[in-house]
Amino acid sequence: MAKKKYYVVWEGAQTGIFDSWNECKLAIAGYPGAKYKSFKTKEAAEEALYEGAREHIGKDKKEKPSISEEERKKIVWDSISVDAACSGNPGKMEYRGVDTKTKAEIFRQGPFVGGTNNVGEFLALVHVLALLKKAGKNTPVYSDSRTAMAWVRKKRANTTMKQNPQNKILFMLIQRAETWLKNNTYSNIIMKWDTPNWGEIPADFGRK
Numbered sequence: 001m002a003k004k005k006y007y008v009v010w011e012g013a014q015t016g017i018f019d020s021w022n023e024c025k026l027a028i029a030g031y032p033g034a035k036y037k038s039f040k041t042k043e044a045a046e047e048a049l050y051e052g053a054r055e056h057i058g059k060d061k062k063e064k065p066s067i068s069e070e071e072r073k074k075i076v077w078d079s080i081s082v083d084a085a086c087s088g089n090p091g092k093m094e095y096r097g098v099d100t101k102t103k104a105e106i107f108r109q110g111p112f113v114g115g116t117n118n119v120g121e122f123l124a125l126v127h128v129l130a131l132l133k134k135a136g137k138n139t140p141v142y143s144d145s146r147t148a149m150a151w152v153r154k155k156r157a158n159t160t161m162k163q164n165p166q167n168k169i170l171f172m173l174i175q176r177a178e179t180w181l182k183n184n185t186y187s188n189i190i191m192k193w194d195t196p197n198w199g200e201i202p203a204d205f206g207r208k
Helices: 021-028 042-051 058-062 117-135 144-156 163-183
Strands: 005-009 016-017 033-041 082-086 092-097 105-115 141-143 190-192
Touching: 005 021, 005 042, 016 042, 021 033, 033 042, 033 117, 082 117, 092 117, 105 117, 105 163, 117 141, 117 144, 117 163, 144 190
Parallel strands: 082 141, 141 190
Antiparallel strands: 005 016, 005 033, 082 092, 092 105
């Protein structure tokens, strides 16, 4: 008798965990670039679904850097990490912030239509800075985007994204973020996440 398997679908007509190959096939049939994989236990499947396809499919998993104990000591774990994901450029974009140590999600916005990754990274940084100021906390923040960090320093999103009726809300959010930066100060340190040595930032969506 064949051993039971659990199938994770990260990208497909339906996503999630399926307990039969027939259900998995229905979820991925006709979907371009579907990402899926089987696992021996439900627990392994649940963990894989959370970690994302990048950690489990093809060369991306093999090339994932292993964080040495020495490198781990360099990370400020008592911090918040932010990141954005965008399908296409422009495309469907969302961003979020998580606890760097536990990866517990603190906020998530989107998806927004007609966005870019840089805009998402910028909005995520301003979002967390405003959130922390409101709470009276000087918690450090990690970002893996030098572009977004530069935009925050200059208090202006230097985006080439073109406005249209679909992404009008994003331009409203950008304007609000720029206004907040011009009218507020913050004590939080914004740090660059060292992706080559530490792997993907904890807020990564796992969709690369």
